[in-house]
Amino acid sequence: xxxxxxxxxxxxxxxxxxxxxxxxxxxxxxxxxxxxxxxxxxxxxxxxxxxxxxxxxxxxxxxxxxxxxxxxxxxxxxxxxxxxxxxxxxxxxxxxxxxxxxxxxxxxxxxxxxxxxxxxxxxxxxxxxxxxxxxxxxxxxxxxxxxxxxxxxxxxxxxxxxxxxxxxxxxxxxxxxxxxxxxxxxxxxxxxxxxxxxxxxxxxxxxxxxxxxxxxxx
Amino acid sequence: xxxxxxxxxxxxxxxxxxxxxxxxxxxxxxxxxxxxxxxxxxxxxxxxxxxxxxxxxxxxxxxxxxxxxxxxxxxxxxxxxxxxxxxxxxxxxxxxxxxxxxxxxxxxxxxxxxxxxxxxxxxxxxxxxxxxxxxxxxxxxxxxxxxxxxxxxxxxxxxxxxxxxxxxxxxxxxxxxxxxxxxxxxxxxxxxxxxxxxxxxxxxxxxxxxxxxxxxxxxxxxxxxxxxxxxxxxxxxxxxxxxxxxxxxxxxxxxxxxxxxxxxxxxxxxxxxxxxxxxxxxxxxxxxxxxxxxxxxxxxxxxxxxxxxxxxxxxxxxxxxxxxxxxxxxxxxxxxxxxxxxxxxxxxxxxxxxxxxxxxxxxxxxxxxxxxxxxxxxxxxxxxxxxxx
Numbered sequence: 001x002x003x004x005x006x007x008x009x010x011x012x013x014x015x016x017x018x019x020x021x022x023x024x025x026x027x028x029x030x031x032x033x034x035x036x037x038x039x040x041x042x043x044x045x046x047x048x049x050x051x052x053x054x055x056x057x058x059x060x061x062x063x064x065x066x067x068x069x070x071x072x073x074x075x076x077x078x079x080x081x082x083x084x085x086x087x088x089x090x091x092x093x094x095x096x097x098x099x100x101x102x103x104x105x106x107x108x109x110x111x112x113x114x115x116x117x118x119x120x121x122x123x124x125x126x127x128x129x130x131x132x133x134x135x136x137x138x139x140x141x142x143x144x145x146x147x148x149x150x151x152x153x154x155x156x157x158x159x160x161x162x163x164x165x166x167x168x169x170x171x172x173x174x175x176x177x178x179x180x181x182x183x184x185x186x187x188x189x190x191x192x193x194x195x196x197x198x199x200x201x202x203x204x205x206x207x208x209x210x211x212x213x214x215x216x217x218x
Numbered sequence: 219x220x221x222x223x224x225x226x227x228x229x230x231x232x233x234x235x236x237x238x239x240x241x242x243x244x245x246x247x248x249x250x251x252x253x254x255x256x257x258x259x260x261x262x263x264x265x266x267x268x269x270x271x272x273x274x275x276x277x278x279x280x281x282x283x284x285x286x287x288x289x290x291x292x293x294x295x296x297x298x299x300x301x302x303x304x305x306x307x308x309x310x311x312x313x314x315x316x317x318x319x320x321x322x323x324x325x326x327x328x329x330x331x332x333x334x335x336x337x338x339x340x341x342x343x344x345x346x347x348x349x350x351x352x353x354x355x356x357x358x359x360x361x362x363x364x365x366x367x368x369x370x371x372x373x374x375x376x377x378x379x380x381x382x383x384x385x386x387x388x389x390x391x392x393x394x395x396x397x398x399x400x401x402x403x404x405x406x407x408x409x410x411x412x413x414x415x416x417x418x419x420x421x422x423x424x425x426x427x428x429x430x431x432x433x434x435x436x437x438x439x440x441x442x443x444x445x446x447x448x449x450x451x452x453x454x455x456x457x458x459x460x461x462x463x464x465x466x467x468x469x470x471x472x473x474x475x476x477x478x479x480x481x482x483x484x485x486x487x488x489x490x491x492x493x494x495x496x497x498x499x500x501x502x503x504x505x506x507x508x509x510x511x512x513x514x515x516x517x518x519x520x521x522x523x524x525x526x527x528x529x530x531x532x533x534x535x536x537x538x539x540x541x542x543x544x545x546x547x548x549x550x551x552x553x554x555x556x557x558x559x560x561x562x563x564x565x566x567x568x569x570x571x572x573x574x575x576x577x578x579x580x581x582x583x584x585x586x587x588x589x590x591x592x593x594x595x596x597x598x599x600x601x602x603x604x605x606x607x
Binding site for chain 1: 242270
């Protein structure tokens, strides 16, 4: 199975060349087009309870679609927001994804839900996060561009800009300056990342766009 | 790479723990600087085996332990001189470190176990505090909604009640044909005329609709629209029992319990809208709420309040208040015969408690000599069996 990310960075989507017998797991509604040789079957991920948590708290669908190639064909997958898509090859490792980021994965990657904690909830990053574990490629998307940082000690990210992170990174909510300065300065709360590991960030935030749009609505 | 022991040394190292722990490794010389790995302990090393077959050894006597990661339970073992970090959050990994052969690591691991316990206790305390706070906030919001609804009810003109009742009555499925039987109408009018002067709201006018159906039920919609089923008239042994039921139902209307239900349903925003005179969506709302039974379903405390108020009206109207308790008992005795048709009973819970409360309230009063309603009840019942005859 060959997969290529095209249309980067603004309107990135995933073009997957599948050979007979290939399987790819994708978020529902991610399919934009596909060859008639490919069949689609919705399945719950990791059982009913995990699927329920994933859909209620992970802002992902209750089901994921399994695309199987009955013959050679092409599958085009995309995400709802404009922005970049990136691929990561998990090798017996884990990646946490923020709600809504997941697009697709190879069958070797197991999808579950991990408790993110109240700090994450207060920081508007969700009470749960999607946990991808195993071996295989995973594709995830963002609103805006995606870039990564390898942090060693501490790194501060504005809420809504975090896309994915390794399990070795600890998240906590903090104010970038004092109480008054933080809110007057417009930054409000930020997410403080501690530890060693890679974090994936998006250059734009949807909540930022929503707040900006609201100023024209009222 | 400096951290990889020669195979001969590795062969010499005897394993102290055969247990394997899922985890990973950070090392600058690895292709991406990191890898997933399976960890195990030997006498002097923590060993990481990557999926690509590399073995990395971290000398335990140079190992610095810390806790962290996304879960807060990830154990990091770091050798600063080699820039090598092995990590795992697998269950039992920290315990295995407390049992290793190097005293400094043992001690550091025990200290982390203690930190872990403290962290867990703190999390539980915070969780408990959070739950208590959430419950308090919810309770506060509920109280606020209740106060807002009560305030909105007192500030809403009675004409709104009448309008809601009128729209609801015209849209409700009454489950039977309306009847204008003269004997039935006269009897019901006589009862309402006796009660009306003693109603709490003097401006509210009452009208009775009689429906020919075997349902033992009666209700009063907001604004004073009363519906009585012939099934209830047939069941009652004397007119005072019907008067007691109607007094109770009228009390619901004069205490504006139906309107309270409407305002609770539409919430604080809806209450404010109604207060400022926005009755545009009222028609649709009344139809919807009438169909959902909101206008005629009351809380236990509202039922008790209506019993009390109904008894007051009976007392002041010189009617035998015990008839209310009698009718409850009558319904309870016959409940087994026709459970589906006793909807008036079914919607009024804790009947025996209420009978006791009614008896107690009535015993406190000095009713004097009751004034009969002057209704030929046998004739009314005959008409209830065959309206229009």
